[in-house]
Amino acid sequence: MRHPSPLSATSAGPPSSRTLVVVAHPDLASSRITARLAEAVSDLAHVTVHELGPAYRDGLFDVAREQQLLRDHDRIVWQFPWYWYSVPTVLKAWIDQVLTYGFAYGSSGSALRGKTLQLVTSTGGPEESYASVDPTSRFTMTQLLAPLDATARLIGMRLAEPLVLHGARTMSDENLAMHAKRYRELLGSTRRTD
Numbered sequence: 001m002r003h004p005s006p007l008s009a010t011s012a013g014p015p016s017s018r019t020l021v022v023v024a025h026p027d028l029a030s031s032r033i034t035a036r037l038a039e040a041v042s043d044l045a046h047v048t049v050h051e052l053g054p055a056y057r058d059g060l061f062d063v064a065r066e067q068q069l070l071r072d073h074d075r076i077v078w079q080f081p082w083y084w085y086s087v088p089t090v091l092k093a094w095i096d097q098v099l100t101y102g103f104a105y106g107s108s109g110s111a112l113r114g115k116t117l118q119l120v121t122s123t124g125g126p127e128e129s130y131a132s133v134d135p136t137s138r139f140t141m142t143q144l145l146a147p148l149d150a151t152a153r154l155i156g157m158r159l160a161e162p163l164v165l166h167g168a169r170t171m172s173d174e175n176l177a178m179h180a181k182r183y184r185e186l187l188g189s190t191r192r193t194d
Contacts, residue, residue: 020073024091040180113156127166
């Protein structure tokens with residue numbers, strides 16, 4: 001998989017078409033789903049794929065570098081597997097360290113205002129497991145994603161319709177390829193997704 005240098009990524013079209021894909025997986029090398037999806041969009045000229053694992057050293061991110069990446073792009077994608085009804089630890093740490101007061105929110109924190117946030121996630125269970133009638137989960141994906149929706153609102157970002165791949169544990173190669181194509185088409189568009 002080709003990973004352009006996040007600070008020197010190429011751009012196609014106007015600056016508003018630049019997309020940053022923040023890939024959050026605890027072990028991307030052993031991932032089938034997350035790695036395949038990241039690979040599917042990594043060669044798009046206006047897309048920067050940024051893996052959080054290599055950027056996370058001793059429990060810390062280079063906050064200035066991460067914030068500059070966010071400034072340089074207008075559509076931000078958080079791509080991650082759905083873990084215990086939440087985001088993986090590395091993405092939560094990134095949110096805590098990077099989306100700071102004075103940068104992302106607060107009276108002078110407007111760096112992300114007006115940008116689009118796109119959530120791309122995969123679940124181990126089938127879609128039926130995320131229906132309000134399911135006795136196990138009781139909640140829909142829309143309800144479960146509410147904290148991320150609230151985060152987007154707080155920092156002034158427009159939340160695009162999430163792209164959710166259900167049943168990742170039993171996903172056939174053919175279905176995974178179709179989903180990767182759909183993801184590529186979504187990010188291949190330079191139009192706004194809100």
